[in-house]
Amino acid sequence: DAGVIQSPRHEVTEMGQEVTLRCKPISGHNSLFWYRQTMMRGLELLIYFNNNVPIDDSGMPEDRFSAKMPNASFSTLKIQPSEPRDSAVYFCASTTPGTGTEAFFGQGTRLTVV
Amino acid sequence: QKEVEQDPGPLSVPEGAIVSLNCTYSNSAFQYFMWYRQYSRKGPELLMYTYSSGNKEDGRFTAQVDKSSKYISLFIRDSQPSDSATYLCAMRGNTGNQFYFGTGTSLTVIP
Numbered sequence: 001d002a003g004v005i006q007s008p009r010h011e012v013t014e015m016g017q018e019v020t021l022r023c024k025p026i027s028g029h030n031s032l033f034w035y036r037q038t039m040m041r042g043l044e045l046l047i048y049f050n051n052n053v054p055i056d057d058s059g060m061p062e063d064r065f066s067a068k069m070p071n072a073s074f075s076t077l078k079i080q081p082s083e084p085r086d087s088a089v090y091f092c093a094s095t096t097p098g099t100g101t102e103a104f105f106g107q108g109t110r111l112t113v114v
Numbered sequence: 115q116k117e118v119e120q121d122p123g124p125l126s127v128p129e130g131a132i133v134s135l136n137c138t139y140s141n142s143a144f145q146y147f148m149w150y151r152q153y154s155r156k157g158p159e160l161l162m163y164t165y166s167s168g169n170k171e172d173g174r175f176t177a178q179v180d181k182s183s184k185y186i187s188l189f190i191r192d193s194q195p196s197d198s199a200t201y202l203c204a205m206r207g208n209t210g211n212q213f214y215f216g217t218g219t220s221l222t223v224i225p
Contacts (some may be wrong), residue, residue, distance in 0.1 A: 004157075031211045042122075042217030043158070043202060050211060091157055095211060102148070103204075103213055105157030 004106035006092050012112045018080040021109045023092030024073055033103060034067055034077050035091040043091070049075065082113045117141050120203055120216030129225050133190040137203035137216045140184065144205040144214070147179050149188045152200045152218065161201070162188070193223045 005024040013019050025032045033048040047057040052069045060067070064083070069075040079086055089110050093103040120137045127133055135149075145166055150158035162177045164170045164186075170177045176189040186205075190197055203216040 033213070035215075042120075043215040045212065045215075048212060056212060093157075102160045102163070105159070107157050108155075110155075 004092055004094055004104050006090075006106035006109050008109060009107060010110045010112075012114065013082055015083055015113055016081045017113075018078065019082045019086075019111060019113075021077040021090050021092075021111070023075045023077070023106060025075070025092070025094030026104055027073065029094035029096055029104070030072070031095045032069060032075050033093040033095075034075070035093065037089045037091060037108070046077070079111075082111075084113045087112050117214045118203060118205060118216045121219055122217050124220040124222065126222045126224060127193055129193060129195060129223055131193050131223070133188075133193050133197070133221060133223075135188040135190075135201050135203075135219050135221070137186050138184055139186070139205055139214070141205075141207070141214070142181075142184070143207040145208050146206045147177070147186050148204040148213075149175075149177055150202040150204055150215075152202060154199075158202055195223045195225050198222045 007022045030051050034046040035043050036046055037043045046059045047067045048055055049069045065079055067077045089108045091105050091108045093105045095103045118139045148163040149161045151161045152158040162172055164177050164179050167179045167181045174191045178187045200218040200220045202218040204213045206213050
């Protein structure tokens with residue numbers, strides 16, 4: 001298995017533009033997580049899905065952020081409009097059904113908003 | 115108060131030293147305790163996990179959980195330059211799928 005796949009690896013965009021981050025979880029994993037990592041705040045959970053259904057989106061910072069999981073093999077995180085303070089590394093992770101003890105992370109998307 | 119507290123460091127030690135990394139937590143419902151290692155510009159990878167209290171050893175790494183004190187530790191013996199990374203603790207309960215992460219401790223092992 002190729003693991004959790006995220007794209008793009010790097011994104012540089014101008015303030016006000018729409019940004020879409022993509023994630024393909026490991027096949028058979030039914031939980032998917034979106035995290036944001038910064039030096040100041042560490043790893044923050046934005047939203048997570050179970051069986052493609054959003055369970056907890058309380059970490060989504062503002063209405064500018066939205067996430068979807070149309071099927072078991074694909075999820076997107078969209079920021080519209082983007083702002084410089086959104087600059088961070090965004091990680092997607094997936095885990096096995098039940099009380100899986102390991103979350104498998106993708107390589108992350110490094111977002112820079114100028 | 116955050117659910118999981120971790121000293122961000124940075125921590126710098128000479129090669130061969132014993133390293134101690136720690137986290138405290140506030141939620142007594144946590145049952146699974148994990149340590150992730152994150153190399154620069156990479157995603158976190160699971161290093162060790164422990165269920166409930168006790169110790170677990172894997173090579174040079176030992177994880178300890180003290181639920182009475184709500185305190186977990188990771189010890190690295192005979193540290194190597196290749197151990198230089200950020201170490202994140204993580205926890206979860208028996209129900210639900212949410213993981214709670216510490217902010218990570220940056221470790222540098224100097225040759």
